[in-house]
Amino acid sequence: MKQISCLWQRIRYGEVNGLRRRIRGRENLFRADGAALTNIQVDLIGDDNQVVIGEGCVLHNVIFRIRGNGHRIEIVPRCRISRGAVIWFEDENCRLQIGEDATMVEVHIAVTEPGSQVHIGKGCMFANDIDIRTGDSHAILDARSGKRLNPAADVEIGDHVWIAAHVIVLKGVTIGENSVVATGSVFTQSCPSGVIVAGNPARVIKTGITWQRERYPNQKERPDTS
Numbered sequence: 001m002k003q004i005s006c007l008w009q010r011i012r013y014g015e016v017n018g019l020r021r022r023i024r025g026r027e028n029l030f031r032a033d034g035a036a037l038t039n040i041q042v043d044l045i046g047d048d049n050q051v052v053i054g055e056g057c058v059l060h061n062v063i064f065r066i067r068g069n070g071h072r073i074e075i076v077p078r079c080r081i082s083r084g085a086v087i088w089f090e091d092e093n094c095r096l097q098i099g100e101d102a103t104m105v106e107v108h109i110a111v112t113e114p115g116s117q118v119h120i121g122k123g124c125m126f127a128n129d130i131d132i133r134t135g136d137s138h139a140i141l142d143a144r145s146g147k148r149l150n151p152a153a154d155v156e157i158g159d160h161v162w163i164a165a166h167v168i169v170l171k172g173v174t175i176g177e178n179s180v181v182a183t184g185s186v187f188t189q190s191c192p193s194g195v196i197v198a199g200n201p202a203r204v205i206k207t208g209i210t211w212q213r214e215r216y217p218n219q220k221e222r223p224d225t226s
């Protein structure tokens with residue numbers, strides 16, 4: 001029988017306000033030194049899993065739901081999750097890396113099937129109701145051969161990508177840096193850098209763009225409302 005041990009001793013965090021945990025397994029590690037966490041839930045069954053949250057991260061209402069072994073979740077410094085997130089891991093040796101200075105309002109990220117990965121670059125901005133997944137959770141088979149038709153595939157989101165509200169990013173998608181994903185898009189295929197993609201299925205609607213968080217690039221362009 002698998003040894004069940006509470007690894008609370010290996011849970012380290014900075015400022016925390018509300019941490020619920022159910023951890024069963026061995027050699028699991030949760031570190032969040034220097035991060036500010038509010039209402040975090042760690043629900044983990046398995047061995048040798050690691051959740052590392054970098055300094056200066058601010059996370060609210062995040063559920064880490066982890067099943068299986070050898071998973072790695074790395075949220076690097078100064079990331080912010082403002083409304084909430086569900087980080088869902090299954091199977092073995094999956095990876096999630098969220099780059100520096102990323103901000104997310106509300107996301108669901110599912111990393112499933114052995115070895116699959118989601119990589120999110122630096123400075124990304126995700127709005128509310130974003131769903132990113134490496135797999136479909138269930139098998140679709142060729143009726144004759146029984147061959148699996150929908151294997152998992154990695155998701156790669158480049159640096160400085162803006163994902164607007166209510167977007168779904170499916171398995172195998174790469175989004176190039178500086179791109180913008182329009183609201184309500186369902187992303188089934190990759191797109192290059194510096195484009196806007198929109199629709200279901202998402203298609204490139206503008207090229208040669210970049211974006212910034214500030215509404216007005218400079219004061220001169222600001223409308224005169226006086």
Ligand SMILES: CC(C)(COP(=O)(O)OP(=O)(O)OC[C@H]1O[C@@H](n2cnc3c(N)ncnc32)[C@H](O)[C@@H]1OP(=O)(O)O)[C@@H](O)C(=O)NCCC(=O)NCCS
Nearest residue numbers: 126127163164165180181182183184185196198199200205
């Ligand atoms: C991505 C976005 C910013 C692009 O805006 P834009 O550059 O002004 O784009 P336009 O309005 O000029 O649209 C260009 C074309 O794409 C289409 N389009 C725009 N958004 C679309 C969408 N979400 N789905 C499908 N088509 C869309 C337009 O109909 C238009 O088509 P046409 O050329 O055939 O007329 C905007 O579509 C968007 O998603 N806004 C929501 C942002 C958001 O969620 N903010 C929350 C805080 S992060």
